[in-house]
Amino acid sequence: MNGDIENFDEVTTKGGDLYKKFSPVRCPYFGGDVYFNASGLEHLKFKRPRYARSRRDQYMRFKVLFLVPEVLCLSHTVQGVWETKHFERVRIHSRTDIILKHVTYYEFIAVIRRVRIKIVIKQIEDGQRFFLEHYPFWGSQ
Template sequence: MEEQPQKLEFTDTEFEKIRGEAETLYKTFGAVHCPYFGEKINFNTDGLEHLKFKSWNRARSKSDQFMRLKLLRLAPETILNSKTLQGVFEDKLFVRKKKNKRWEKILTDVTYYEFVAVLERKRVKVIVKQVLGGEKFFWTLIPYWRTNDLHKRVLHDGNPELD
């Protein structure tokens, strides 16, 4: 029988503390060398925003943010030690880009690369995103995934853009 994750309980003060610490820590990451790609993966503002928001202008629940931000310190180490790719997901998405001094949504090819690690007894999945023609960058960290009725791993809800 698989162990169920513990119910997450925290106060607003604890949430604000974790969020503040994570935002400060994130700014120190810069770029991390990934052995699998043989190149650096950037930790840009898109990744930090995605940890806090599911999509543009739509915040994640506080418990979702709390777990991701609390484990954020494991993201660079996961990338730094990743010699094997666990999954790839390709899609066409409307991506917001600034063009002629205004924001536009442009249909673009996007690729998500998945790396899984167990660090400090925590199982995490790190997603690296690449928009066609752009650099690879940290997209998100997903703590402890669940299993379906057949006891197969469910790594995402089917849409890495939102996971």
């Protein structure tokens, strides 16, 4: 793994460029689109604001990023749903407020091309569903 980290900058740059090219993906489970916004890309690089993920963690996430749209296009079932209330940043009247909102997280797990991957989709109240993060698990033996 250490030898692979040497091309870390290349993998993260290519992964970031790929993420920016993603268009909304139609997911059969929702019967609608899943969007790829800036918060999903930020979550690939950071655990929370101002706390970056380790280089190894970022590398693993960017390395299998190309599988995310494919998994979402093929997903007819969800493996987990979690509903909660969470403080979300909301832009209101030219200022940003933090407001308690109803949030739903959807979890999809798939094994594709010998890689196990878990994808989390987030929906704030009745708004758009967007990609939040994915957890790669290396190869099935």
